[in-house]
Amino acid sequence: MTDSQPLQIVELTRWTAGAVCGRLFAGLGHEVTLCEPASGHPLRAHEFTFTATAAGKRSVVCDPTLDCARWQSLLDSADVLLHDLTQSEMEQLGLDPAHLSERFPRLVTVSLTAFGLDSDFAEIPGDSFLAEAYGGLAQMIGEPDRSPLSLGGEQTAHVAGFVGLLGASLALRTREKTGTGDFVEVALSDVAAYMDWKSDVAYEIADAAPHRTGASRGSWRIVEAKDGWVGVIFLADQWPAVVELIGDDRLSDPAFLDQRIRLEREEELWPVIGDAIGRREAYEVYASAQRLGLPFGYAASAADLLDSEQLAMRGFAFPPDRRRRDAPVVSFPVPDGDEARVERAPSLGEDTLVRRPANPRAIPIAPVATCRPGAAPLAGLLVLDFGTITAGAATGRLLADYGATVIKIESSARPDRFRQWVMPGSVSSETPVTSPMFRSNNVGKIGLCVDLKSDGGRRIIHDLIRRADVLVENFRAGVTTRMGIDPETVRELNPDLVYLSLSSQGSAGPESLYGSYGSTLDLLSGLAGATGYRGGAPIWSSGEVNYPDQIVAIAGAALVAHAVAAGRTGARLDLSQRELVAWTLADQLAAFVWDGLPMCTTGNRRPGATPHDVYSTANNEWLAIACTTHEHRRALAGIIHGLPDGAQEQWWWDNQDQVDAQITEWSSDRNRDEAVAELHAVGVPAVPVCTAADRAAQPRYRERRIALRSPDGEWVKGYPLTLRGFSPTAPGPAPVLTEDVSDPESERYSDLLAKILPSGNEHAWAQPAIARSAD
Template sequence: MAGPLRVVELAAGVAGQACGRLFAGLGHHVVKCEPPEGDPLRGREPVNREGLGYTFAALNASKRSRRLDLATEAGRARLHRLLAGADLLITDLGPDAAEAAGISVARLRAERPGLAATWLTPFGLDDPRSGSHRDSLLAESYGGLAWMIGEPDRAPLSLGGEQTAYAAAFVGFFGAMLALRRRAGRGTGDVVDVALCDVAAYIDWKSDVSHAHDGRVPTRTGASRGPWRILPAADGWVGVVFQPEQWHAVVGLVGDPALDDPVLRDEAGRTAHPDRWWPVLARWAVALPKREIYRRAQQRGLPFGYSADMADLYTDPQYRARGFLGGPDGTVPTVGPIAQAAGLHWHTGAPPALGGDDPEPVWPGAAAGHAGPEGGPDGAPLAGVVVLDLGTITAGAATGRLLADYGATVIKVEAPDRPDAFRLWPSSGPGTEEPSPLFESNNAGKLAVTLDLKSEAGRAEMARLVGGADVLVENFTVGVTERLGIDHATLREINPKLISVSLSSQGQSGPEAHGRSYGSTLDLLSGLASVTGYPGGGPIWSSADVNYPDQLVSLFAAGLVVHCLWLGPRGEQLDVSQRELVSWTLADRIAEYAETGRVPAPEGNRRAGSTPHDIYRCVDADHWVAIACHRDTERAALADLIGAAEWAEKPDGWWREHQDEVDQVIANWTKVRSRAECVRALTGAGVPCAPVYSAADRARQPRFRERRVVLDGVPKRKGFPMRLLGYRPPAPLPAPDLGRDNAALLGARSAGARHGEGCNAH
């Protein structure tokens, strides 16, 4: 593995600090630049026994701290001395603040051409609104993700924690690795522009595609309606998740004769008569413990999940067996690693003391020296990289799409008789047989072959492809690759440098490694659903229409691939547990439980450190506006605007103690105004806010097309989660038909070629 990178982190928000934490966790030198009084998250409640905010402690492990007063000339000069020896800058400064600090994009590119930089801001580098606070609620509202979370007759919800900030951190990590790889080939760095609201919109790409496909405006389905639901169990909650062809397994699991009703034997009948079977499942589930339901369902191959809270995660045998939660019992655990490989070591050191590396820190070790990409200096970052994509549906297939977007040659490998299920995913109602428009978004820009890996000829062709590949991506259930003879140990004998990326539900090892899941299952098992929901209510998942865990996994996996291609390790199997990755975003909640015994519960849209922080109804039907105040000046401005001037001088603590009263007064003000009026008045007063957009609203906003978050056309496709200022990826070619490139890519012995499949190679 090449020497560690030198990273300067100048970020006050969760996204920037989480991005820096990824680099620190992977063993790189990260110097955290803080104002003289310290990072705002250091003391944000809740705090641990040492007086550090749990969020700060989770995000800043294994970093070094340096105090810098950017308001002074001396502080700015010290920053530039740090940058002179750095490979990468991670920052969330808005354009005005960056200009004042002397690190505007134009100045960095002119004065430090060898430096790569990742910017994580609310609206992007070219938007003056990016000087506002970096808040996931506002990003998820403007980006449209919040519209999809929650019950249809209640307010939209932000996902528990700071999920869009974490997703943006993963995008920033991926972008940074692309920029650094380009630097090695070109001799100059690149700038990565990540807008949190764009990331939220990118995660909700299914809504864009569905709206363009049939005019329907997707909306939140909650946990109590639709084909998948969350039901009360004897000691918590369980998610009922299954595909139509698995109905017979559900009937056998429950064992109630009422489910043998002939009307229920096909999906159309179940959709038309939910009252005939959901009450039966509800009566069955409430009599059993949630883990027992999960165990029985998994034994039958059903991807059910139970809602794990922080107490469940802390004692989870799967997590303990894999070392995801480290440390002796009874102590605050270390959370991670988020990927396992023989040559990959995750660092979980303590967070730094404020200014612990003052005076001037010296970068340790030799400068990072790395081989450049095989492509030309102006080529795509991943030019020359060959990826075998065995991924299906989203987690694996979306990883391949991201790698293809930035120049890799991605070959989608499918079985001729069992192709990617997303090709015929029901997107227009039960019984639809049309090719799904959703398949297009995850598979555009790829080549495609079919191989029967159960045959000798198919395995021989696979071996030939592996011999010329750099990366293989798969998200099969654990055990499938061994049965097909394409496990990493076998493939490494063919190609010792092959990177195998295994994106399984719970990882390749542990007592629950063979479990089956979808994104909704992982919403529950990861703990995310347990902290998403309305106060006093049950868990809420991101739903099958979003499947947030799948999106998060693909963003991280793409970044990890580029990291290993360029910095190492090569020839390893990268074991990524989808469940663990989502739980990692809740590390602060897990630590809080471990130290205090308090089990976090859903709080709606309220968040510690920000009051008010919620979504409020406007006068028009199902129109909403989000407000998130973090500073006294913002609260004072809001108080004056809504006719509560007597609150303007109240301290932050008063606002927290009177949240119900505050929310009611705000709701009375918003409900008699249109969404546009609310946003205009709040913005004019300097109150952080955002409209809550649907997919239809988003389609009317030119920024998402201009920044290529979505790509227009027939069919409409998801675009790109970020911008590289030095490289504009071309619009990808359409997703391939099944086996389209068999004749071009496979030998004469290929089963597909013998049977004439896919002979229309381009």
């Protein structure tokens, strides 16, 4: 993969996840050929979704069943094939793993389906909604006394696209060593379950499935402002700053300094906060809170995002004079240092789009070398992990899962907050020595504690930087400079190192110094404003899920793996968590610009599908239905009395409330799984809305290793994808907190080097692995 040889990607998809994966490759500078039927890609029926996911691709009209010669030619020259075919469709086209490995031995194939190739629901064409229901994520979104919700937009499909990029990059790196490709399987329902890993850990502790907590109760809440909504988000020791922000003497009672008292008297406290915020504008409250160090957010609308000075300065939101209807109105979320490009989607059969060149830092990958079968794709890679909580730490965990040597760097005085995080549902009120949450994000790493304020500590870290291949951090802008690990300093020490920054809003701009948690980003990205009950208040993914952390971690790991596989030494990946999540709503932002449609809460209803919602069943359980065709609706009418089996599609759209009521009447006294089986038997796309308890009982999730046991017997999150050629070994324990190592000449530091360097050669990693691969 040199500057003049981008990867050749062939895409044969119908649904959003595969289209997003192809868009990621195109945005990263590769040649993506979208194969479409003569009638066009199905997403063309949804103009702005197609534009958002097809930008930068070529289009060819090629039906593999009708134009075998052209299809064969495309695959002959392809590096990666992306598809969302079911198992039966793969076999009909000769694209099953056995045939592919025989006919195209170097080809890397990525399969992106809703439920996997061997699931009971494998033949159901599904979207993020059904995947989030079956995977259990929907069970955790929404208010506790109302129905489960899907996240706004197609969130799990976007995350699955990044998982596909990760899997393809791992397989490509292995191919450079072995000469053979691999088959990568990504199931959206697995990805949804993987993102809900906290529920698995909580279920293990409390022996009861956790429940959604909503945004209108608890220690953090979404409160209505004069012109919108504000997320009141703060840590226990930040209460004095909250009092200063609200400015009401009733909150100055010294008793409120005790978090337990605040919880006991919340019915007295929250009306005061609500009244004060209700008299102020949402953005003003947000900005004032951030100046006090409070990680508040506000529910950004489409207009807010497109007019944001922060997003405009970073080139993410295009100004009006650069917008065009056949291109996204926001840029690709991975800045490359140049002016953000407006990349349009192709018309049907347009295969002459001029692609931008691959990253100019790309260098030749090593010639094919021998490598034992089943070797870890990232073996030999040294990663310095300064990540904390989830976004950064989980990125390092994923890199460790696939073979990288990852050193988790902390200070004994300022350790990762997750080390002592008390889990919801814990039977003990004592602060744990090591939280189960911490284990899930940090198993398989090597620990190192240093004080970066000391000369010895900086010398140790700078020595490791000279040896390392990758550095990961998720601090707000300015922190790395104070620590002596900013990109400029690192570049001087090791120009070949891949530097991944996962800050809240990027490294520059008027809001770059602002802090956030996942719930903050739910709001600032616009996602909360697109998630919620019809016509109701915004809903966030809550601290029990923290969806933005999950997509950021997976995207971070995917982009690092891609940089490594592509030989892009010295890459600086300056990701803004806010921009990344907002990018998943690019189609809704375009609909606002061109058709004046604001982002709003629609419950589980989506354009292009009806009925499309969850329905209550016996025993306080739920099932999900998503009908996208006339055949689906006719089958549904065949088993639910009162629904017309001959009605035109428009009738279903005009009578959605009536249809939902009749389905609920039918389902409410039925056993959930029996009702799903009855619907499934006649061809209605339906799945159970699962919980963490369901996942624990289903062999599928253990077999596919979505969750697993740590070496000390604790339940931890597993892996979001399957590679046919490599299965990760069980991770080692999470690192324990130790005293700081203060001297690079000390025995403790020598012991660390002996542990991480191959064959005990202290000079073996004096040159990074990415550069070594080009020797």
